[in-house]
Amino acid sequence: MKKRSGRNLINAMAVCVAAVTAVSANSAFAQSKKQPNFLIISVDDVSWFEHSIYGTSDVPTPNVDRIANEGIRFNHGYVSAPSCGPSRAAMLSGKHFWQLEQGAFMQSFFPKKFPTYPLILQDNGYETCSVGKNWGPGIAPSRDGHRSSVAGKSYNHISRENAEKTPYLYPRDYLAGIEQFLAERSADKPFCIWAGIFEPHGPWMKSKDAVSLAQSEFGVDVRSLTCDYYDHAKNAANPQGQNPGYYYEMLHYDRTVKRMLDSLEEKGLLDNTMVIFVGDNGTFVRGENLSGFELNIVGDNQTPRSKASGYDAGVHVPFFLMWKDRTPGGRVVDDFVSAIDIGPTVLDAAGVPIPEGMSGRSMMKIINSTKSGQVDPSRDTMMTGMEFHYENTLMPASRNIRNQRFEYVIHFENGGEEFYDLKNDPWETNNLINDPEYRAEIQRLKAKMKKIGLEQGDPRFTGEMDLFDHTHQYCNQGKESLFNKTWQNNFNRSYAEGLKAVGLPPVPRN
Missing domain, CATH: 3.40.720.10 (Alkaline Phosphatase, subunit A)
Incomplete structure (x- = not known):
């Protein structure tokens, strides 16, 4: 660089x-x-x-x-x-x-x-x-x-x-x-x-x-x-x-x-x-x-x-x-x-x-x-992630956790994992997930990610994915017509009425 x-x-x-x-x-x-x-x-x-x-x-x-x-x-x-x-x-x-x-x-x-x-x-x-x-x-x-x-x-x-x-x-x-x-x-x-x-x-x-x-x-x-x-x-x-x-x-x-x-x-x-x-x-x-x-x-x-x-x-x-x-x-x-x-x-x-x-x-x-x-x-730590951006044609849902030195990434749809040494590789170009030298650091960040996810009620870690799955289905249903007047009018009354109007099931409650 x-x-x-x-x-x-x-x-x-x-x-x-x-x-x-x-x-x-x-x-x-x-x-x-x-x-x-x-x-x-x-x-x-x-x-x-x-x-x-x-x-x-x-x-x-x-x-x-x-x-x-x-x-x-x-x-x-x-x-x-x-x-x-x-x-x-x-x-x-x-x-x-x-x-x-x-x-x-x-x-x-x-x-x-x-x-x-x-x-x-x-x-x-x-x-x-x-x-x-x-x-x-x-x-x-x-x-x-x-x-x-x-x-x-x-x-x-x-x-x-x-x-x-x-x-x-x-x-x-x-x-x-x-x-x-x-x-x-x-x-x-x-x-x-x-x-x-x-x-x-x-x-x-x-x-x-x-x-x-x-x-x-x-x-x-x-x-x-x-x-x-x-x-x-x-x-x-x-x-x-x-x-x-x-x-x-x-x-x-x-x-x-x-x-x-x-x-x-x-x-x-x-x-x-x-x-x-x-x-x-x-x-x-x-x-x-x-x-x-x-x-x-x-x-x-x-x-x-x-x-x-x-x-x-x-x-x-x-x-x-x-x-x-x-x-x-x-x-x-x-x-x-x-x-x-x-x-x-x-x-x-x-x-x-x-x-x-x-x-x-x-x-x-x-x-x-x-x-x-x-x-x-x-x-000393930051956890971020993504669920959905335009039908996930760009990237699958993921979570990232990083500290000053290392970063761990998990892709949920396919289980793909990545791990980077940010001190030597700040632009994330060398995936070290299979390098035995970093096994302890990888496990440490994975455990911390899970702990944060459970403490903060992240459905990806609690397993309570019904609402996320339902919302994903809703977003896909409206991906081409989300901003046209018919779709807007249906959903601007209330979410429950809007779902019924476009043929989607009621939202699940955990």
Whole structure:
């Protein structure tokens, strides 16, 4: 993998900035008793290695980088699932996707029995705003599933100027919605803004248009940009170019982030606002099938190594947190943190009780620290996985568990297993599952995965698969017509009525 000089420089700067600002940041918060505001920015389909601040890319995202440079850069930030629907359901509920029943599946629904942290804040005196993509794609049965208010009051109705001329970008104006909310809100109440940025999700514009717009709007030649992508031909990672439209959309969302930060700063609100930037799942790259079993795909070279897979590039995302009144900038933290930790962290920071059902853990111990590196020794493991993404034509259901050194993978449909030494093989190119040297480590991670699965009620480990099997059947039934009006109308009445209307049996109850 190509070494980029930015990583060493950034790490050196981080240490200096943290040392200088630690005392002033903590003393500033000590003098303030105000509840904080929150701005949660989630972008669609981007992996950690596409951001230059990690030293693996030369794509310029200075405004996203600002959040990391003036706050905390998490080197090991993960989402629960590599698919936007279950990933966002997990992020909003503070629970692992496998705990969310139908919410564990793309194209199903997000049961309203699982409360979301924006709505909990709303019930505790916060004013909420949601723009862009919150949860989805899926259905919203009125009596069973969360509606469009799942991430707070919707301000998602203002169209972007000349949106018809740029159909490859999200048609709503994120900032205009936020500005309307800030103008209407009660100035004496704290707020929580969910900004679900659709970009850089495809389809993208034509390459020639992307090249032209990137040059005219940003002065950047996107044809020259590269990231350290997995190269299946060489079974390794090498600097490679992505679609110019993808890079244009990265520049576009970086500009969107700037406008959001500038707006809060101009109003004197930024210092007391916790800003979190996170990807909802990785981008899409392909590689070799190293599971040892035939997968439900076309050809080994078509195996996803990121989006829709539990591999590192699918669940390891950019994750930054800035709270200028509270934590010193320039910190680089190696603790494993998850997007399901956002909800407990936000509630903890607001002084609102965290529901017992949330599996995520508050990050306030990290935020309150001035340290870089490993801050909380207990954050040494991360478990992720996937159940369903478009009929599983990409990858079968799986679970992954990793620590700083090793990773174990299980594919449930065929029993395929993988094991990687991440220290020597960070891009997961050498499957060591049959290497006797690692037998003890493999068994250790397998046992830990089973323990976590049983403790958290993962049907793959409890054996209570009826509801998952039923939901899988439902998703397959609607795979071609899920978003047409007939299907939507059937299911938006209630889930039970919808099942009956399309000839599916009642949902089983464990």
